[in-house]
Amino acid sequence: MHIIDMHCDTLLECYLKKEHLRENSLHVDLQSMERNHAMAQFFAIFLPAGNAAQEIGIKKEPYELFLEIFALYQTELQQNQDVILPALSYENVMENHRNHKMSSILTIEDGQLLEGDIQRLDLLYEKGVRLMTLTWNNENQIGFPSSADQTAHGKGLKPFGIETVERMNQLGMIIDVSHLSEGGFYDVARYSEKPFVASHSCARELCDHPRNLTDQQLKCVARSGGAVGINFYAPFLREQASGTLVKDIIAHMKHMISIMGDEHIALGSDFDGMSCGMEIERYDSYRELLLRMEQAFSTETVERICYKNALRILKECL
Ligand SMILES: [Zn+2]
Secondary structure: OOEEEEEEOHHHHHHHHOOOOOOOOOOOOHHHHHHOOEEEEEEEEEOOOHHHHHHOOOOOOHHHHHHHHHHHHHHHHHHOOOOEEEOOOHHHHHHHHHOOOEEEEEEEEOHHHHOOOHHHHHHHHHOOEEEEEOOOOOOOOOOOEOOOOHHHHOOOOOHHHHHHHHHHHHHOOEEEOOOEOHHHHHHHHHHOOOOOEEOOOOEOOOOOOOOOEOHHHHHHHHHHOOEEEEOOOHHHHOOOOOOEOHHHHHHHHHHHHHHHOOOOEEEOOOEOOOOOEEOEOOHHHHHHHHHHHHHHOOHHHHHHHHHHHHHHHHHHHO
16 A cells, blocks of 8 residues: 655654654654655655744744755755655656655645745745645744634634735645644635645544644535545544554544545644654554554545545645
8 A cells, every 4th residue: 555644744853863864763764664655755844933943942043944954855865866756746756656766745834934925935836845834833924823712713814824825826835724723724715726735633523622623624625625634643633642543543534534535534644743652653653554444444445545635636736
C-alpha cells in the first residue's frame, strides 16, 4: 500500500537537532518512508512564533527562519535525489513514482511569514511551496487560531486572509485550515473556489478539542472536494488518552466515513510535531496501522485514505 502523509514537522526538527533526512532519530526519515512504500510526504516548514518559539530558543523572524530551513531542505533533497525528488504538481508525483522515487511536497505551517504582503505568497510559490496552513496557534494577519473560547473560535478571516485564499486558488496552492478558528474555516469554505484540506485534524464528535472538526465542518470539507488528514496526536484522538492507539485512529476514520464517505479522508500524522508513543511511535508504525486498516475496511477504502484522495486533491488544486 502506498502512503501519502499530508503533514509532518520533520524539517524544523532536522534544523534544530542538526539531523539529516535520510536517517535520523526523529519520527520520519527517508529510509523508513522507503521501507513503508511512501509515495509522497508533505514536508512542512513549521515556523513557531511567540512562546513556542521562545521555548525552543528561536529568535529569528518567521520569514528569516523560513529561508534558513528552506536552504536546509534544498541541500537535503539534493543529497537524496536517488530516493526522493521534489514535486510541484500531480504530474511530478506520478512521474517520480514511475521512476521509483518518492515525492516531497513542500508546505508551510503558519501564514504569519507573509507579514501581510501578498507578493511574498508568489515568492513562496516560486520556491516550490504548494500548501500553506493559514494560521498556527496564534493570531496572524490572515486570521485567528482555533480556541476553546466560543467567541474567539467564531472569529472569521481578516481582509488579508480573504485575499490570501483567493491568491492561493489562483496560484495553485492548497489551503490548509488545520489550526484555524471555526469562523475562519467557514470563510475559507465561502471564498475558496477549490478543494481545501485540514491536513492534520480529527473529528470533534469523538474528541471534543477545538483543533478537531465538527460534523458540520467535515461535511463542508467534503462539499469542497477536499480532505481531512487524520492526526495521530493522542489528545486529538481521545480525551484523557495517554498515548496513541490504532483503534482510536480507526474510530475517527469510521466516523468520518459515516459523515463524508471515504473520499475525503487522508493521513496527516503530525510526526515530529507532536509526541506520540504507545502503538504509534514513528513512521514505521504505519506498518501496524495499515494492517489494522485492512482488517477494518475494504481495500478500495484503504487505498483512498492512504493515497488516492490526496492524489486527487493534488490534481485538482496544483
Ligand atoms: Zn500543526
